Amino acid sequence: MVRLLSWSSGAARGERPDRPFTGYKLANAVLSADGERAGFAGLTLGATQVYGVTAEACCVWNSHHAPPRRWCGCGFYCLHALGDALALGCATENRGALLLEVAAAGRYIRYERGLRCSRQRVRLIKESRCGCGLPGSALADAGSGLIGWRHLVPVCGRCVVGRSALTMREFAARLDGQVRVEQAAAGSASAQAGTDAEESPLAVLSAEIALLHARLDDLQSRLDR
Amino acid sequence: MRLGREQASGYVEDIAADPIAAEEITVHAEGRAVPVPATEPVVPVG
Numbered sequence: 001m002v003r004l005l006s007w008s009s010g011a012a013r014g015e016r017p018d019r020p021f022t023g024y025k026l027a028n029a030v031l032s033a034d035g036e037r038a039g040f041a042g043l044t045l046g047a048t049q050v051y052g053v054t055a056e057a058c059c060v061w062n063s064h065h066a067p068p069r070r071w072c073g074c075g076f077y078c079l080h081a082l083g084d085a086l087a088l089g090c091a092t093e094n095r096g097a098l099l100l101e102v103a104a105a106g107r108y109i110r111y112e113r114g115l116r117c118s119r120q121r122v123r124l125i126k127e128s129r130c131g132c133g134l135p136g137s138a139l140a141d142a143g144s145g146l147i148g149w150r151h152l153v154p155v156c157g158r159c160v161v162g163r164s165a166l167t168m169r170e171f172a173a174r175l176d177g178q179v180r181v182e183q184a185a186a187g188s189a190s191a192q193a194g195t196d197a198e199e200s201p202l203a204v205l206s207a208e209i210a211l212l213h214a215r216l217d218d219l220q221s222r223l224d225r
Numbered sequence: 226m227r228l229g230r231e232q233a234s235g236y237v238e239d240i241a242a243d244p245i246a247a248e249e250i251t252v253h254a255e256g257r258a259v260p261v262p263a264t265e266p267v268v269p270v271g
Binding site: 015017023054079113 | 250
């Protein structure tokens with residue numbers, strides 16, 4: 001086990017851990033124009049940069065230095081704690097993002113709550129939520145995008161009806177490397193679809209019964225007159 | 226959400242082993258030997 005300590009008197013330089021860091025981050029899911037390739041895009045400064053499963057950071061302001069530069073904001077960002085990433089995902093502007101677990105490597109600057117690093121490998125697509133609040137089970141066209149890439153948003157089994165969408169596994173299969181999909185996200189697609197398939201006839205029947213009752217009431221009132 | 230104060234910097238090879246978990250990192254919130262940016266980094270950026 002590696003235990004990383006920093007000086008109580010200040011930041012340590014030259015750390016050399018023997019394996020990458022675990023990090024959690026949010027990213028937009030993107031699908032290429034031809035629908036053959038998938039990737040991720042940042043949410044703010046990196047929003048126009050599409051990256052794959054393994055990626056090297058580049059500075060969007062100055063291509064002459066190597067990220068992460070101390071006096072610049074460049075590099076891949078991630079948080080140490082899953083809870084912090086989940087909290088970040090609650091913000092309105094981040095609701096359509098995927099929660100990813102990454103391995104952060106390369107050059108890095110370590111902060112109290114996270115890292116900036118030069119290399120990132122996406123390991124796991126964790127949970128996401130539909131705009132209605134239910135767990136996301138598929139990724140549908142968000143209606144926005146970049147040149148050559150469509151943004152995708154997580155949708156639940158109900159909200160996906162009538163929309164062009166990929167399951168999480170279909171999305172992962174289009175990435176340029178192997179990424180696991182958390183079981184809850186992958187499994188709920190079929191489960192939710194099954195639930196919808198079962199509930200739909202019930203909903204129709206309930207509506208028919210309600211209509212029948214209304215007609216009977218109307219007939220009864222006419223007979224009374 | 227801010228990343229907080231700088232703790233350390235370094236280099237790590239990207240190897241397939243299980244990455245270092247957050248619990249293995251001890252964070253000291255006080256003191257710093259090197260200057261940090263006036264504005265702490267804000268996630269999410271990249």
